[in-house]
Amino acid sequence: MTEADLADARLGQRFGRLDLSSRLALLAVAALKINFDEFARDRIGICLAASAGSLTTDVNFWQGRNGIGGPSPTLFAYTLPSAAVGEIAIHFKLTGPNLCFVGAEKIIVPEAMDLIRRGEADGCVCVFCDVISAELAEIISLPPIATARACFLQRVRD
Amino acid sequence: MREPVVIAGCGVISAVGCGLESLRVALRENSSGLRPLEKFNPPRFQSNLVGAVPDSFINIENPAWSLANEALQQACAAAQKILSPIPATRIGLVLSTTKANITTLERLAENQPGSETARRHLQADLLAADFATAHGASGPVQTISLACVSGLTAISQGAKLIQRGDADAVLVVGVDALSAFVVAGFTALKAIDPLGCRPFDAARCGLSPGEAGAAMVLVRADFATGDRIKIGGFGSSNDANHLTGPSRDGSGLAQAIRGALTAAKLLPHDVDYVHAHGTGTSYNDAMESLALRTIFGDEGPPVSGSKGMLGHTLGAAGVIEAIICVLAMSGNFLPGTPRLETAAEGTPKNLVREPRFEVQLKNVLKLNTGFGGMNGALILQKL
Structure with a gap:
């Protein structure tokens, strides 16, 4: 999912208030069209990696520090890479185990498989968020990008 | 049968000082390290009472590095004999942090100079990579950022890396430094207690921001000898309810x-002590009390919390609070709950206000919860 996909997206009343990473992540999971009703919600985990953590939102939050009333309390909640995990859990009512990494995508699937193999979950939503705003790109010397992708792993049913 | 993973060494730097002994003394005396810091004066910030590490230990350009590096040095020194025969490729590192070196962002916004390293350490995964290089860990490296459950999750991930055979030892390090960024954020949420954090108190009204570096060395049990404490089990869940508020x-x-109990093959009555998350916020302490009653009934094990001593150290909280459990288990005492005066209605009946000595703790439960509805529970067990 990219920013272009967000234009027509409607995933509940709160969707527009989420930060960019959370919106992209939510959209990527929704695009999987998983029927979570087929699973026990407490047996579905979420495993997410964010390439640059929440730094894009951090920059936005801190830019508002001198505004009237100070920085935004709403935005502060998104200055955690795991905010997207929380939004996915809330939207799809998934109460299973959570993992959230900062760094490359390759870590997600092996860790999700491990959650399932160890019996901690029967399925796991895997999400990668790669969000670097133009402002952040200048600071960390990486190119701007805004994408998220997701897959779903589940235990093989007998 | 999974190979047990044990704690071979710990290191800590916090508001009560540098080194395990300073923490041990503070725990036994039930003292608080919260103190006013001018740079967080109201009205810009809700309160200037914070859990700050003495300035002499902090590199102001890269505080996250200085805090975590100190803790790692202590932990690695404590486990030196065990670590030395293990090849570097078999030593991993798991970093727990919520904001890494966020102070660099503050400095850049004010057009203050920042070194390339300080700028690089804005990115938590690069901070982790540099810790691994500096401390001889060329095995797997992971960076966990799961709000205030990061620390317990990092310990669990460290144990998993060993149990999966990916490493023989893992350095787990938790860190977050005090920053205007975080204190302004909690101020915006009106989540700070102007009088200082008072976990489970009837008059509690918020947390106190804190900072710390905390580290532990995990190894396969057969590498360690003597009295050992193992990672017994970990449980994780999400409330799926609200981004900043806990489920009611x-x-x-x-x-x-x-x-966590299932993973450790324990029943509730096997738990000797619970070290609570205990943020001092109204809703979180009430929720935690309800969860404990759900599991243990009205007469549960002793419960206490340490955020009135250290403040809320975010990414370091789970690691430093697990270390507190280790000190309690090895020192045969129950930590108290500093700054608690009058226990609120509905809080655990067996809330420990002052430390109790001459107690034996075999199975200890450590809890943390965080923004995004995250919950974590870790069991530590004497082998």
């Missing part, structure tokens, strides 16, 4: 506790 019924945290 405690069911998510109870689910995480059940997961």
Whole structure:
């Protein structure tokens, strides 16, 4: 999912208030069209990696520090890479185990498989968020990008 | 049968000083390290009472590095004999942090100079990579950022890396430094207690921001000898309820506790002590109390919390609070709950206000919860 996909997206009343990473992540999971009703919600985990953590939102939050009333309390909640995990859990009512990494995508699937193999979950939503705003790109010397992708792993049913 | 993973060494730097002994003394005396810091004066910030590490230990350009590096040095020194025969490729590192070196962002916004390293350490995964290089860990490196459950999750991930055979030893390090960024954020949420954090107190009204570096060395049990404490089990869940508020019924945290008990093959009555998350916020302490009653009934094990001593150290909280459990287990005492005066209605009956000595702790439960509805429960067990 990219920013272009967000234009027509409607995933509940709160969707527009989420930060960019959370919106992209939510959209990527929704695009999987998983029927979570087929699973026990407490047996579905979420495993997410964010390439640059929440730094894009951090920059936005801190830019508002001198505004009237100070920085935004709403935005502060998104200055955690795991905010997207929380939004996915809330939207799809998934109460299973959570993992959230900062760094490359390759870590997600092996860790999700491990959650399932160890019996901690029967399925796991895997999400990668790669969000670097133009402002952040200048600071960390990486190119701007805004994408998220997701897959779903589940235990093989007998 | 999974190979047990044990704690071979710990290191800590916090508001009560540098080194395990300073923490041990503070725990036994039930003292608080919270103090006013001018740079967080109201009205810009809700309170200037914070859990700050003495300035002499902090590199102001890269505080996250200085805090975590100190803790790692202590932990690695404590475990030196065990670590030295293990090849570097078999030593991993897991970093727990919520904001890494966020102070660099503050400095850049004010057009203050920042070194390339300080700028690089804005990125938590690069901070982790540099810790691994500096401390001879060329095995797997992971960076966990799961709000205030990061620390317990990092310990669990460290144990998993060893149990999966990916490493023989893992350095787990938790860190977050005090920053205007975080204190302004909690101020915006009106989540700071102007009088200082008072976990489970009837008059509690918020947390106190804190900073710390905390580290532990995990190894396969057969590498260590003597009295050993193992990672017994971990449970994780999500409330799926609200981004910044906990569930009102405690069911998510109870689910995480059940997961940890199952993983450790324990029943609730086997738990000798619970070290609570205990943020001092009204809703979180009430939720945690409900979760404990759900699992343990009205007469549960002793419960206490340490955020009135250290403040809320975010990414370091789970690691430093697990170390507190280790000190309690090895020192045969129950930590108290600093700054608690009058226990609120509905809080655990067996809330420990002052430390109790001459107690034996075999199975200890450590809890953390965080923004995004995250819950974590870790069991530590004497082998």
